[in-house]
Amino acid sequence: MKNPVNPNTPFGMLYNQGRTTNLNNGPANTAVVKLVAARSAMRLFANGIIPYRGFRLKDLKEFFGVKGNKVAVYEQLDALLESIREYEMTQIDEA
Numbered sequence: 001m002k003n004p005v006n007p008n009t010p011f012g013m014l015y016n017q018g019r020t021t022n023l024n025n026g027p028a029n030t031a032v033v034k035l036v037a038a039r040s041a042m043r044l045f046a047n048g049i050i051p052y053r054g055f056r057l058k059d060l061k062e063f064f065g066v067k068g069n070k071v072a073v074y075e076q077l078d079a080l081l082e083s084i085r086e087y088e089m090t091q092i093d094e095a
Contacts, residue, residue, distance in 0.1 A: 002087075003016075003087060004080065004083035004084055004086075004087050005031075005080075005084065006065050008065070009063065009064060009065035010062070010063050011031055011034070011035070011063050011064045011065065012065070014030060014031040014034070015029060015031035015032070015084075019031075021033050032081075032084060034063075035064070035077065035080065035081055035084070036081065038060055038063075038064065038077060039074070039077045039078060039081055041055060041060075042060065042070065042073055042074040042077055043074060045057065045070050045074075046070045046071050046073075046074045057070060057073065060073065060077075061073060064076075064077060064080070066080075
């Protein structure tokens, strides 16, 4: 399976660097942790709640390389997370 991340975005560059963060006594890709947090914030924002002070949809769009309104951005982030999970599972199966 092909890597689902666009390497030309800041998110893609961070993902491909392979930097890890300790999470629940194990390493997790820092970019994926940011994606999960952004997806959570977008779920709130799509329902009309500002997730935190200083939240800007423009920043998320630029970082992840997505386009559209708040609902479309949430759906794209959700799809990106699912495709990354599937990609990483195939990498584990191949190893």
